[in-house]
Amino acid sequence: MLKKSPLAPKVFPSLPNIKGVRLATASCDIKTSKRDDVLLVNLDPGSTAAGVFTKSKLAAESVHWSKGVLKRGNPRAIIVNSGNANAFTGDSGKKSVRDLASSTSKVVGCHPKQVFVAQTGVIGEEFLAKKVTEKLPNIIKNMNSDWKSAAKAICTTDTFIKGVGTKVKVNNKSVLINGIAKGSGMIAPNMATMLAFIFTDAAIPSTILQSLLSEVNELTFNSITVDSDTSTNDLVLLCASGRANNLVKKSRAVSQFDSFQDGLHSVMQDLSHQIVKDGEGATKFVEVNVSGAKNYTIAKGFAFSVANSPLVKTAIFGEDANWGRLVMALGKCGQELNAKKITISIGGVEVAKNGTAVFDYNERAVSKHMKGQNIILEISIGEDAGGATVWTCDLTSGYIAINADYRT
Amino acid sequence: MLKKSPLAPKVFPSLPNIKGVRLATASCDIKTSKRDDVLLVNLDPGSTAAGVFTKSKLAAESVHWSKGVLKRGNPRAIIVNSGNANAFTGDSGKKSVRDLASSTSKVVGCHPKQVFVAQTGVIGEEFLAKKVTEKLPNIIKNMNSDWKSAAKAICTTDTFIKGVGTKVKVNNKSVLINGIAKGSGMIAPNMATMLAFIFTDAAIPSTILQSLLSEVNELTFNSITVDSDTSTNDLVLLCASGRANNLVKKSRAVSQFDSFQDGLHSVMQDLSHQIVKDGEGATKFVEVNVSGAKNYTIAKGFAFSVANSPLVKTAIFGEDANWGRLVMALGKCGQELNAKKITISIGGVEVAKNGTAVFDYNERAVSKHMKGQNIILEISIGEDAGGATVWTCDLTSGYIAINADYRT
Numbered sequence: 001m002l003k004k005s006p007l008a009p010k011v012f013p014s015l016p017n018i019k020g021v022r023l024a025t026a027s028c029d030i031k032t033s034k035r036d037d038v039l040l041v042n043l044d045p046g047s048t049a050a051g052v053f054t055k056s057k058l059a060a061e062s063v064h065w066s067k068g069v070l071k072r073g074n075p076r077a078i079i080v081n082s083g084n085a086n087a088f089t090g091d092s093g094k095k096s097v098r099d100l101a102s103s104t105s106k107v108v109g110c111h112p113k114q115v116f117v118a119q120t121g122v123i124g125e126e127f128l129a130k131k132v133t134e135k136l137p138n139i140i141k142n143m144n145s146d147w148k149s150a151a152k153a154i155c156t157t158d159t160f161i162k163g164v165g166t167k168v169k170v171n172n173k174s175v176l177i178n179g180i181a182k183g184s185g186m187i188a189p190n191m192a193t194m195l196a197f198i199f200t201d202a203a204i205p206s207t208i209l210q211s212l213l214s215e216v217n218e219l220t221f222n223s224i225t226v227d228s229d230t231s232t233n234d235l236v237l238l239c240a241s242g243r244a245n246n247l248v249k250k251s252r253a254v255s256q257f258d259s260f261q262d263g264l265h266s267v268m269q270d271l272s273h274q275i276v277k278d279g280e281g282a283t284k285f286v287e288v289n290v291s292g293a294k295n296y297t298i299a300k301g302f303a304f305s306v307a308n309s310p311l312v313k314t315a316i317f318g319e320d321a322n323w324g325r326l327v328m329a330l331g332k333c334g335q336e337l338n339a340k341k342i343t344i345s346i347g348g349v350e351v352a353k354n355g356t357a358v359f360d361y362n363e364r365a366v367s368k369h370m371k372g373q374n375i376i377l378e379i380s381i382g383e384d385a386g387g388a389t390v391w392t393c394d395l396t397s398g399y400i401a402i403n404a405d406y407r408t
Numbered sequence: 409m410l411k412k413s414p415l416a417p418k419v420f421p422s423l424p425n426i427k428g429v430r431l432a433t434a435s436c437d438i439k440t441s442k443r444d445d446v447l448l449v450n451l452d453p454g455s456t457a458a459g460v461f462t463k464s465k466l467a468a469e470s471v472h473w474s475k476g477v478l479k480r481g482n483p484r485a486i487i488v489n490s491g492n493a494n495a496f497t498g499d500s501g502k503k504s505v506r507d508l509a510s511s512t513s514k515v516v517g518c519h520p521k522q523v524f525v526a527q528t529g530v531i532g533e534e535f536l537a538k539k540v541t542e543k544l545p546n547i548i549k550n551m552n553s554d555w556k557s558a559a560k561a562i563c564t565t566d567t568f569i570k571g572v573g574t575k576v577k578v579n580n581k582s583v584l585i586n587g588i589a590k591g592s593g594m595i596a597p598n599m600a601t602m603l604a605f606i607f608t609d610a611a612i613p614s615t616i617l618q619s620l621l622s623e624v625n626e627l628t629f630n631s632i633t634v635d636s637d638t639s640t641n642d643l644v645l646l647c648a649s650g651r652a653n654n655l656v657k658k659s660r661a662v663s664q665f666d667s668f669q670d671g672l673h674s675v676m677q678d679l680s681h682q683i684v685k686d687g688e689g690a691t692k693f694v695e696v697n698v699s700g701a702k703n704y705t706i707a708k709g710f711a712f713s714v715a716n717s718p719l720v721k722t723a724i725f726g727e728d729a730n731w732g733r734l735v736m737a738l739g740k741c742g743q744e745l746n747a748k749k750i751t752i753s754i755g756g757v758e759v760a761k762n763g764t765a766v767f768d769y770n771e772r773a774v775s776k777h778m779k780g781q782n783i784i785l786e787i788s789i790g791e792d793a794g795g796a797t798v799w800t801c802d803l804t805s806g807y808i809a810i811n812a813d814y815r816t
Contacts, residue, residue, distance in 0.1 A: 058739030058747055088735045088747060090764030123732025124765050228718065232739055310718070310803075311811055318812030324531025327496045331466030331640055339466055339496060356498030357532050395718075397808045403719055404726030404804075 007277035007285050007373060007393075008160040015147035015165045015178045020044035020241025021199045022143035025153040028131045031083030031121060036153040038132055040139050041078040041197070042108055044241045048206035049075045049116075050213035052221075054234035060087035061097045062117040063235060069101075069116050073206055075239060076110035078197065079132070080118040082156050082182070086127035087119075087232040096129035103133035107140040118195050118235050120156055120182065151180035154195055157402070158182050158278055164270040168263035171256055173246035175202040177263050181271040184226065184280045196221065196236040196271055198264070203242035208254055212261050213238045220268035223300070223390045226279035228308040238264070276391050281398025284316055286375045286391065293386035298335055300388035305333045306377065313395035319370040321363075323351045326379065337381060345378040346370070415685035415693050415781060415801075416568040423555040423573040423586045428452035428649025429607045430551035433561040436539045439491030439529060444561040446540055448547050449486040449605065450516055455649045456614035457483045457524075458621035460629075462642035468495035469505045470525040471643060477509075477524050481614055483647060484518040486605065487540070488526040490564050490590070494535035495527075495640040504537035511541035515548040526603050526643050528564055528590065559588035562603055565810070566590050566686055572678040576671035579664055581654035583610040585671050589679040592634065592688045604629065604644040604679055606672070611650035616662055620669050621646045628676035631708070631798045633715050634687035646672070684799050689806025692724055694783045694799065701794035706743055708796035713741045714785065721803035727778040729771075731759045734787065745789060753786040754778070 021043060025036040043049075051070045053063050069075055079100050086093045101115040108115070119127070151163045165178040183194030204212070213236070221236055248256065277285055288307045293299035306312055309329040315322040323344050330337060339355035347369025351361050369375065375394075429451060433444040451457075459478045461471050477483060487508050494501045509523040516523070527535070559571045573586040591602030612620070621644070629644055656664065685693055696715045701707035714720055717737040723730040731752050738745060747763035755777025759769050777783065783802075 055742070056736070056739035057741065057743065057745045058735055085732075088732065088760065088764060090747070090762065092764070123735050124760060125732075126765070126767075228716075232736055310807070314808055314811035317808065320812070324493075324496065324533075327466055327531050328464070328640055331464035333465065334463070335465065337465045340498075352496065352532060354498065356496060356500070357534070359534075395808065396812075397805045399718075400722055400725065400803065400805045400808055403722035404728070 003159060005159045005278050005282055007282055009274065012148050012151070012161050012163055013165060015163055016176055017145035018176050018178055018199050018241065019201045019243035020047060021239065023145060023147070023150045024139045024142045025149045026135055026139045028081070028135055030081055030131060036149065037082045038139070039080040039150050039153040040104065042143055043076050043239055044243065045076065046242050047075055048204055048209050048240045048242070050206065050210035050238045052214060052217045052236045054232060056232045058088060058232055060085055060119060060233045061089070061094045062086060062119045063233060065097045065101065066116045066118065066235060069113055072113050074114055075116060076114040077104050077108045078116040078118065078237065079104045080154050080195065081132060082120050082154050084121040084125055084127045085119055085123050085233045087123045089124065089126060093127060096127045099129035099133055103136050107136045116237060120154065120195055120233055123232060147178060147180060154180065154182040156182065157184055157280070160278055162271060162274040162278070164267050166263045166267055168259045170202055170244070170246040170260050171248050173244050175200060175244045175246055175260060177267050179267045179271050181275060183275045184278045194221070194234045194275060198236070198238045198267060200240045201242070201244040202240050202260055203244060203247040204240045204257060204260070205252070208257060209238060209240055211254070212257060212264060216261060216265045216268050219265065220272040223388070224272045224276050225304060225307050225390065225392050226276065273391060276393050279393035280402045281396040281400070282393030283396055284373055284375050284394040286316060286377065286393060287389060288392065289376070289378045289387070289389045290381065291387035292341070292380040292382040292384055294384050295386040296388050299386045300390065301335060302330055302333055302379065302381065303388050303390040305329045306379070307390050307392035310395055313392065316375055317394040317396045321346050321351065321366045321370050326377065327352070330379065330381070341382045343380040347376055411567060413567045413686050413690055415690055417682065420556050420559070420569050420571055421573060423571055424584055425553035426584050426586055426607050426649065427609045427651035428455060429647065431553060431555070431558045432547050432550045433557045434543055434547045436489065436543055438489055438539060444557065445490045446547070447488040447558050447561040448512065448544070450551055451484050451647055452649045452651065453484065455483055455647055456612055456617050457648070458614065458618035458646045460622060460625045460644045462640060464640045466496060466640055468493055468527060468641045469497070469502045470494060470527045471641060473505045473509065474524045474526065474643060477521055480521050482522055483524060484522040485512050485516045486524040486526065486645065487512045488562050488603065489540060490528050490562050492529040492533055492535045493527055493531050493641045495531045497532065497534060501535060504535045507537035507541055511544050515544045524645060528562065528603055528641055531640060555586060555588060562588065562590040564590065565592055565688070568686055570679060570682040570686070572675050574671045574675055576667045578610055578652070578654040578668050579656050581652050583608060583652045583654055583668060585675050587675045587679050589683060591683045592686045602629070602642045602683060606644070606646045606675060608648045609650070609652040610648050610668055611652060611655040612648045612665060612668070613660070616665060617646060617648055619662070620665060620672060624669060624673045624676050627673065628680040631796070632680045632684050633712060633798065633800050634684065681799060684801050687801035688810045689804040689808070690801030691804055692781055692783050692802040694724055694785065694801060695797060696800065697784070697786045697795070697797045698789065699795035700749070700788040700790040700792055702792045703794040704796050707794045708798065709743060710738055710741055710787065710789065711796050711798040713737045714787070715798050715800035718803055721800065724778070724783055725802040725804045729754050729759065729774045729778050734785065735760070738787065738789070749790045751788040755784055
């Protein structure tokens with residue numbers, strides 16, 4: 001791994017076993033022979049799943065395959081490899097995904113279409129499924145609940161291993177949620193990709209599970225950006241083994257899962273923030289909050305325009321409270337704006353208001369805030385109720401160094 | 409000025425006097441007192457003009473003012489300052505633009521609404537018009553045809569002075585076209601801005617002039633990007649003094665200006681390329697050519713998605729023919745794509761075809777091309793007739809250094 005990000009959490013959390021979910025990792029020499037690069041997850045019969053996928057129009061074959069598995073239902077396994085994205089690899093890439101699923105289904109004892117496939121690494125390089133399939137009979141013999149090894153096996157250019165867990169009550173039963181993720185950006189630094197896998201022992205019907213995931217995903221993984229580049233392989237899967245026996249048979253009410261959704265939100269927000277904190281070359285974690293817009297979508301558009309602006313991000317790296325660049329980023333969005341209604345705060349200090357600078361703002365407080373690791377930009381654009389928060393990191397010389405050297 | 413870009417032209421061209429167009433520059437201490445930072449252009453009565461302006465929804469007051477001048481017609485002067493963009497400066501900013509125009513109109517002898525105002529520099533800082541207006545009576549006494557000084561006075565973070573000229577025949581009369589520009593990106597590096605001023609002695613009715621400018625602008629200044637950040641102050645003005653006496657009175661046919669439009673295209677393409685070649689930190693000039701799309705707009709969307717991708721641009725800086733990143737940038741556009749119809753060439757060598765890599769491509773030739781200063785990326789996405797070309801530069805550690813340090 002590269003030098004650890006200065007924004008990395010101190011330790012990987014201790015994650016409990018989740019009944020109905022078994023893990024195993026192995027080294028299959030996909031890119032190098034030095035590390036585990038394959039993760040197999042085995043799910044109990046009766047598990048449900050939900051998923052969200054990259055919107056790339058050149059999505060990798062594994063993405064198309066996994067969408068089919070989700071549609072069919074009754075998932076039994078997930079096979080993940082790092083080191084090769086198997087994207088833009090034509091018919092041979094398609095065949096290798098089928099081979100992976102088919103071989104996994106044999107060792108697990110299910111139909112190939114019950115096996116999710118997820119892949120991450122360089123685009124356009126041929127993927128040899130055989131490297132993985134020939135080791136599967138051994139891998140299945142070593143199932144465990146070592147979440148840290150699982151989280152490590154899916155990493156590519158990550159500088160730290162990403163995981164988090166929580167416990168909530170659903171219908172008075174304790175329910176666990178564990179999540180692991182990889183990526184130095186949801187938005188595809190290095191054409192490696194963002195993957196996240198979340199597991200729970202809760203029993204949740206798949207249609208409800210999907211709506212919970214989609215809703216929370218919009219506020220978490222779909223609210224982060226490192227560099228605005230969308231991957232061909234992004235995928236978030238949420239699998240529920242049902243072993244917590246929390247279902248009250250007579251009720252199909254979604255509201256019984258409110259606390260689950262809260263827990264899911266905290267797990268997914270934490271994982272998505274970990275990805276931003278591992279954004280390539282990142283030295284600062286940045287929250288962009290836009291309020292007063294007509295609706296959530298418009299607010300999020302403005303927030304992302306700020307969070308994706310190279311000029312805003314380099315100013316933050318330079319610890320420069322250059323709010324004129326925020327004005328630029330708002331203005332280029334295409335949505336109507338009234339300058340006189342715009343207020344901009346940095347670290348809680350108003351620096352611009354009513355369409356002009358606050359000439360006597362506390363420069364010392366703002367300068368101190370800019371030198372910190374957590375930067376908060378708050379922008380109000382009017383009196384309407386629409387608001388959104390997105391997260392990003394700064395754009396640094398480290399980003400250039402990492403990405404100019406990637407394949408060589 | 410910063411260290412000159414390695415992509416800069418060898419010399420500033422020798423530009424001829426254009427009848428009916430007079431220039432003067434002066435130092436007005438707007439940001440520093442070390443250099444000329446104001447340009448006054450005086451146009452003969454009867455001149456016509458055309459203009460295109462930033463689409464920012466927080467456009468600077470000078471942009472709104474100049475749109476009004478264009479609408480009124482009969483322009484007589486342009487007053488330009490560098491060092492302060494006078495954007496997001498509220499009512500005082502609005503008043504200072506009126507003061508500039510009014511004082512200029514007095515020394516020139518016209519109505520204030522016949523005076524274009526253009527400004528460039530930092531956003532959100534108060535602009536004191538008096539610094540300029542009190543010097544105008546002296547400036548008007550020193551009118552000349554020193555195009556190099558004019559081009560220099562409008563620069564901010566530019567590392568070289570930008571100008572170009574050409575000569576064409578219109579109705580058998582010789583017609584001159586001179587252009588000057590500033591900017592290290594059309595797309596607003598440093599929140600300084602892109603400005604371009606083009607002058608001709610041709611006689612061209614203003615409605616025709618506007619349609620010629622808009623058409624060529626789409627293929628030149630609207631086809632370049634440095635960092636995807638759109639400025640609040642961008643503006644291109646084309647002024648025609650009419651002194652070449654090229655009008656055939658009985659004809660209003662646009663076709664008589666075909667050769668003028670060709671000349672205009674060569675001037676604007678050259679100026680726009682000069683801006684890309686001065687893109688902050690640039691070490692390579694990149695042409696992205698997309699063909700086979702349904703129409704020009706779709707092709708241009710794909711081309712800009714490639715040209716704005718930080719991962720593509722850092723790979724080019726790293727001299728890495730990582731075409732997987734081109735696949736990623738195409739895929740994230742949102743437009744439908746058929747992988748099997750995509751062909752990608754780098755420096756004329758096919759590296760991907762029919763949805764997969766060309767495994768035996770000439771790596772040596774591609775590697776040599778990547779080490780050069782001019783990079784050509786050609787992407788065909790199908791058999792339709794829509795194509796577009798855009799130009800950009802690489803994303804380098806120099807860009808980060810310049811923009812992390814700008815205000816300090």
